[in-house]
Amino acid sequence: MSNSPSKIEPLSRVFRDSFQVREIARRFGTPVYVYSEELLEEQADEALAFIEAPSFKVRYAMKANPNANILRLFQRKGIEIDASSGDEARRAIAAGIPPGNILLTSQIIPQEFIDLIRQGVNYNACSLHQLETFARFSNFIGTRDISVRINPGRGSGGTKRTNTGGPSSSFGIWHEDLVKVMDFIRRYSLNLRRVHTHIGSGSDPEVFKKTCRMSLDIVARFLYGGFPVTTLNLGGGYKVGRMSYQESVDMQEVGSFVKKQFEDFQRKIGLPLRLEIEPGTFLVANAGAIVSEIKDIKRTPRYTFLITDTGMNEVARPTLYAAQHPITVVTRRDKNPFKKTGEYVVSGRCCESGDILTPSKDSPEELQPRVLRQAEISDLVVIGGTGAYCSGMPIAGYNSYPAAPEVLLRKDGSMDLIRERGTLKQLTQNEVKVI
């Protein structure tokens, strides 16, 4: 696999062909998010096949893309929900997800947590304070079943700031505090049912395997302590390559490793243990793309810039952490039969120098021109790999651009609008005139 930016990325698999891209732009305008029902289902099936065990459960990390239609699509597949906030849990319930199918794992305790748990939402305590608050209110809540998120002391992110495990991460209860957790659970007569150890995104399968072993050790310590843990949730972090030179995690390989670990563990312990995983990116990233229009082409002695009508408003990842997304030029007509190419820096529409879709992957502060099919103003560009952490994590309303709509390409070939284009009026709907 070539690591060279000189390779033209193929059109996102979301689309049948360029004609479909043009039709979407005509019908829905640009910029527009597009998702493929077929690819979403394909990824769901692959995640569900991670290990073969009747008690195995997949939870969709809904922060990756919280559109209610996507939540329901996964629900139909038998996938449950990982909610990162009380608002996410409420949003899932409003979308029709049964509260019992939701596990709430939040950095802060939602104000409405008692009500949510009473409705049936499963609560995953992520700190000693959360555990204590749950205990204090357990009489009102009506359940003593609890789950705890443990920071196993190791993460998989590349840097301190991108780590969700290890001493530089605030996620979960530090693993050396297990005795405190046990004292607590005993003192308040809670029932520990689940141990949770999300170790972060972008993970190396080897790190994942190592964390799997560490997580099983934590479960073992609870079991030896007399706490009947029934479930281990390994969180997310199943990397998918968005660019053709990036590798995706081999779910089957990781799955069979995890399965073996679980089987060995159960044999040793003599008790069954249920496995849960919480993929987000894996389920939706490559099932989504953005269709945008080239609004201008500008040249300096150093670069040729394609100015698109998308950018950080719809896809913050390149601006946030120099993420690489495949970009494909779709000409308005097939006027370029010889497939000439050019080297382009692709820019967003905002009056913001960081609104760049082609940062250098090695040095996030630098620009990295891409070889693309030769482009003209009013040609389209497709930004691939934008199903996850794009419409759900927008730099919204910046430069007062309203939110882009979302379209679902159905398996029967039809196109359904699943979110209408936002309006300028919505950006000011909460303003109150005092001056």
Next chain:
Amino acid sequence: MSNSPSKIEPLSRVFRDSFQVREIARRFGTPVYVYSEELLEEQADEALAFIEAPSFKVRYAMKANPNANILRLFQRKGIEIDASSGDEARRAIAAGIPPGNILLTSQIIPQEFIDLIRQGVNYNACSLHQLETFARFSNFIGTRDISVRINPGRGSGGTKRTNTGGPSSSFGIWHEDLVKVMDFIRRYSLNLRRVHTHIGSGSDPEVFKKTCRMSLDIVARFLYGGFPVTTLNLGGGYKVGRMSYQESVDMQEVGSFVKKQFEDFQRKIGLPLRLEIEPGTFLVANAGAIVSEIKDIKRTPRYTFLITDTGMNEVARPTLYAAQHPITVVTRRDKNPFKKTGEYVVSGRCCESGDILTPSKDSPEELQPRVLRQAEISDLVVIGGTGAYCSGMPIAGYNSYPAAPEVLLRKDGSMDLIRERGTLKQLTQNEVKVI
């Protein structure tokens, strides 16, 4: 001035005292944006005093904070508008700003540009394509008066991605294309009225001075070519220190330099030239703060984390580019009379490892604990310097947290809600059920 993170930052000047911070949290909940009318007016006065000349004009770069009340506050001061998109121009008009007070400088031509210009909005062409489009429609538009944004070949940003001038920037028409611009203006009988050269934020005053000279040279070339330019707009880029160890631009020093340059130029040319500037950050950054609550405190062997109920949702700047904001702990009661301190990493509420309010300024991927007043859960934290590029550039709705409200502290001591807290329902208001 000390550059040390061990210095406790004083409470943002937005507030009279800690009592006021507590009162705001009680009345409006947390997180909440708070702005000081007095400081906004103070900054407006200072910008208006940049140079003493009857024709001098300040335009507010409204993308910094587009709340209609803030636009109107500045309008009352005699400050006009810099709009970065057609939507911003429409938003300003909806707020009651006369269209003739708006200069539209956008990376892409808004669909509604003809209508906007017909209403009286001033149009600043930022590319040859924009110039051509304007020319093509000038009969419909009813005016041939045009402004052009030139990239003078030099910028002030620290890196390629943060530069708004120079060969790595797509902003404006490359300065070596001036002959093309002239041919074009002649061919289409346009009237060039204004030259615009925004060179970027965070500027060194020396770079600003140099660009001022380069900009005047560009004006001179147009004048010698027979184009009666009447106005030079130098854009924005007036740095303000948010942390006590950061320096703010000395507007008077830069102003007197610019004034002298302008006077020399007018003497040489024998024609008057109007000056415009477009501050954003300068007008609002330090007039705003966020009040947030500490929801949890977590410890690993390396760090103590304060988990707040704000973060990247409300203030994306630390996550986006490791921006440093002053953070002050306000205890719920004055229970800590001896002012003990602690070293804390301050974290946001999102399930996202990058949601950190205290990144290292030298190495954006690292955490940098701050010395703060000793904190307990349910104490408040104030994030200062958040009046600019915060409520207008949010990573909105991520983890499904609704938008925080905005409060204006009036000069008479009263508190006015100028934007209500968003709701979960608003996050899904455009969704269409198809699954």
